Amino acid sequence: MRKKSSAKRTLKKQKYNIILLLIIVIVAVFLIGLLSSIIKNRKLYKYDNEIVVLKDNGSEIDSISLKELRKNQISNLDLTLNNQSKKTSIEGVSLEKIINSLNLDTTKYTKLETTNKNGGRNSIAIDKALEPDRVYLVYKINEKPVHDYNKSSGVFAIIDTQSKDSSDWILDVKEINLK
Secondary structure: OHHHHHHHHHHHHHHHHHHHHHHHHHHHHHHHHHHHHHHHOHHHHHHOOOEEEEEEOOEEEEEEEHHHHHHOOOEEEEEOOOOOOOOEEEEEEEHHHHHHOOOOOHHHOOEEEEEOOOOOEEEEEHHHHOOOOOEEEEEEEOOEEHHHHOHHHOOOEEEEOOOOOHHHOEEOOOEEEEO
16 A cells, blocks of 8 residues: 555656656657658759649640649559569659649640650640549659659659559650640
8 A cells, every 4th residue: 555655656746757758759759750751852852943834735824843742642652564573662743633733624635745855745645644543743763853763754754553664654744734
């Protein structure tokens, strides 16, 4: 009985120390999470000002920087490609989410055309681009910025997750034009 009351008294005396310790642990966990996020994205920061221009039949309607893109609903996916034995991880935002955020009538478009820094063009059907969680504007491949993964790939790539070949990827995307 005496030990029980002694333990209660000790607990009462130490409750502020216990509360302080809990606060310190919570703050430490938060700081470790923040620090790991900073370290993880450290290589991306140098590309934060890179932009993709969004157009409606050639007229610019918006632009989005890498920094803004990373604030959106990002997705991490693992792709299995025919020409690789291990999975390829990508990080980006679904084109469907980007296009729907523009509040456009998407029924008047038939294709999504991209332009790279050299003026080269690629296109995909708008129906494919608007399928939820199918086609992504990607900024990270295998935990590296796209540009660091392959210097000729630019900062952004468009990847169809149903494609099993990396040669189908649209690289070095500077403009996305809805036509």
